[in-house]
Amino acid sequence: MADKSLNKTELVAKIASSTGQSQAAVGGVLDALFAELADAVSNGVKVSVPGWLAVERTDRAARTGRNPQTGETINIPAGHSVKVTAGSKLKAAAK
The missing domain is CATH 1.10.287 (Helix Hairpins)
Structure with missing residues (x-):
């Protein structure tokens, strides 16, 4: 490909x-x-273009993780991420 x-x-x-x-x-x-x-x-505002896409901020809770090299437990703080969702017209164009 x-x-x-x-x-x-x-x-x-x-x-x-x-x-x-x-x-x-x-x-x-x-x-x-x-x-x-x-x-x-x-600013936490969801932006959507109907039929094409929607973009919004998501929250991630604090959690514990593990350092893969040492095996030590670490605390991962809460944070934010971005979620992008494809709309129906964009999905249809991908077919």
Whole structure:
């Protein structure tokens, strides 16, 4: 299986080409989108684009773990993570 990926530069170029906008304008919009997404998630706000995706912050409880090298028990503090859920349109596109 070949490594298929699309980086930000390629994505900006494709969007600019399909919309007729400049790459600078599209790049600015994407940067603003990601900044607002990060700000919302950091404040505990769930962001959803119906049919496409939902992004939310989740909480992780404190727990104990084990150092694999020494076998020593360690305390892992509580923290946060990010959950990204694919919507129906995104799931259908993947089929």
